[in-house]
Amino acid sequence: MTDPTGFSFEITARDGAARTGLITTPRGHIRTPAFMPVGTQATVKGMYMDQVKALGADVILGNTYHLMLRPGAERVAALGGLHQFGGWKGPILTDSGGFQVMSLAKLRKLTEQGVTFASHIDGSRFELTPERSIEIQGLLGADIQMQLDECVSLPNDRATIEKSTHLSLRWAERSKRAFETQPKGRALFGIVQGGDIPDLRVESAKALTDMDFPGYSIGGLAVGEPQAVMLAMIETVMPHLPDAKPHYLMGVGTPDDLLGAVACGVDMFDCVMPTRNGRHGQAFSRFGKINFRNARHAADPRPIDEASSCPAARDYSRAYLHHLIRTEEMLGSMLVTWINLAYYQDLMAGARAAIAAGRYADYAAEVREGWARGDIEPMAV
Structure with missing residues (x-):
């Protein structure tokens, strides 16, 4: 699949559902399946960027929530963007802040418009909407960006998961409209939600496919459910995502999780486990x-x-x-x-x-x- 704006994905080999490929961005190629080291605050903790590159990493991940708190997205933009600020010259993917919607539940107020947070650093208040999330990711200069979504912990009841899934779909539409002002060459991924409920996962995947994103993420997993449930949800979702576009499993996971998910057709991963452990x-x-x-x-x-x-x-x-x-x-x-x-x-x-x-x-x-x-x-x- 070729994109004239500078973002493309080519599948180069298949073995069952597993596949290898090449994501092309204006800042370089990403060989898939790919593990993306997490650089939460413009740093992969304990590592120099040239070390990370020498290990074979093609892309790293930055965190919208933490970087908007400090040093602030506008400041990063004024200093040349996240690539210049952090010293990583290759592609950077940023999350949307959606995971913090779940993990900081005690410090937030969630509405249709977005999320109002109390900073975990000093208690100051700020708002994160789909539009502001995309604006922040744009200021950071992220090559691959994520829609704002709501992620719920598992296990959970169907009513809560269904409400969250539908909210994330509405936020996907708003994120996509906001992204239209971004420079050519960047890409926005939609995020499949639905918890551990198969029909909600399918509904989410189909709706996002209709929106025609350049890539698709599977979110809301590795949040308390057993590995077997996680893999079952991936297998449920995959037939309903465009085969010719990248598939990204967010926040996963152990080496065994990666092996299992690659077998299902996942192309991209990130997790704090290597650095945290x-x-x-x-x-x-x-x-x-x-x-x-x-x-x-x-x-x-x-x-x-x-x-x-x-x-x-x-x-x-x-x-x-x-x-x-x-x-x-x-x-x-x-x-x-x-x-x-x-x-x-x-x-x-x-x-x-x-x-x-x-x-x-x-x-x-x-x-x-x-x-x-x-x-x-x-x-x-």
Whole structure:
């Protein structure tokens, strides 16, 4: 699918529902399936932008809510936009602030017009509407933007989910109209809602498809429901989304979630898990999760993975990482974050190669077998 405005998506290989592709933006290409490191406040926590790029990331994510609070969207725009401000030259995707509509429920008032928040920083009041969300994302200079939506926690009752789904559809129409003033080359994605109720998910997907967005996000998952429910909702939605446009699963998730969702045809992911877990000393690896707060690593001289392309995983001992995490040294969080983001990028690179070779199911099984097998026991402490 080619878009003369500069945004396009091409599917390059298929293996069942899984597919590889290439999103083209004026700021560069995004290879899919893609994991987008989260740069909430114009920074991927604990990482330099050149490190993030070197790991294989093509795109990062910024957060509308946090950046409008500080330093403010107008200030970022005056300083050259988010790319110049944060030092990332490739594509940037921004969320709409919709997740905060849910997570800050105690600090907000929700109406048809939008959401009035009390800042979690100083209590000051501000309003976020579909139009203002798009305006902020435009000021930030985001290449891919999201409609404002309402996300509800799960489990929840049907009446609440249905009301939220319909509100999000009305906000999608307003977001799309507001986006029409944006410079050519940028893209706006609609967000499928509907909680864990299949017919509401289908209704949302069909209505958004009729609005003809350049791409489609699946929101409101990984908010309390089991993985099986999440995957079932993805499978429910996929037949009702345009095949030739990108599919983005928002806020997901664990490496196993990514493997399952890629098999369903998801192209894009983001999640704070690699960086958040890294700050708390938990690493992701081909041997499974490793908790460096555990004393079993205290005298282990081995690296996490001597075959890894990531220096943090290859060149530092488990004993040293354990020491850094236990003593709360800043370097410990930085190194484990580096390890985690490298693992997520390697996981997606492996998925792309496996899909192209027609062996994605085997690849996913091999990865899961590695997690289940784990690593050999460390030396005795």
